[in-house]
Amino acid sequence: MTTSHETSRQTPDFHLHINPFGRLTYSDATGIEHPDVMPVRAYPLSDPRHWVSLCDREGRELRCIEDLATLPPDVRAILENELAQREFVPRILRVIQVSSYLEPAEWEVETDCGPTRFVLKTEEDVRRLGPHSALILDSHGVRYLVPDTRDLTPYGRRAVDRYL
Structure with a gap:
């Protein structure tokens, strides 16, 4: 039996992976790869779990993810790790x-x-x-x-x- 939380998780029509140079790479639904992608939170302090954009080298948005909880655990882990590295903010x-x-x-x-x-x-x-x-x-x-x-x-x- 699946819970409502599990059914809300969908298989995304994209893929994320870390390339051999340690950079985040986004593959869209057609299989086109975009290397050196940067994840950017729209509301990093007030709503860090929602509205994350994946942007290319020039800062153009390739994809917007409304809710990180809807991603499969492996994709979410890659994205959260990249966000943590990018958002290092000592207090x-x-x-x-x-x-x-x-x-x-x-x-x-x-x-x-x-x-x-x-x-x-x-x-x-x-x-x-x-x-x-x-x-x-x-x-x-x-x-x-x-x-x-x-x-x-x-x-x-x-x-x-x-x-x-």
């Missing part, structure tokens, strides 16, 4: 020091992945996500999440709030 737990309030500024922080330093190129690389959260983009394109500025020390709050 800033503590701001230890900011070299200057003029950009570029070197930040020394403690994250959930350990201590690190990064360079903030411009104040536009700090974006508010909600009333008390922010996303910081460093000079190498690594994103850092400040989940709640109220959890930072007064020094850390002032450092982040200065850019918001």
Whole structure:
């Protein structure tokens, strides 16, 4: 006997695999392969299980997946692994020091992945996500999440709030 969850899972008319170079490859219903595909979540923070686009090298959408739960486990595992690698976003737990309030500024922080330093190129690389959260983009394109500025020390709050 199958459950309703199992019957909602369909065999997709596409295939995903990792090529010999370690890159995600998408094969459409006609069998045409598209190497170097990037999965992109439409709502990565608010609804990460739905609306994932597979985009080609130029950023054009090849396919949109409405719900990851409808995919077979092997396809879903490949896609979730690729998304996890692409969406590596350390959480800033503590701001230890900011070299200057003029950009570029070197930040020394403690994250959930350990201590690190990064360079903030411009104040536009700090974006508010909600009333008390922010996303910081460093000079190498690594994103850092400040989940709640109220959890930072007064020094850390002032450092982040200065850019918001």
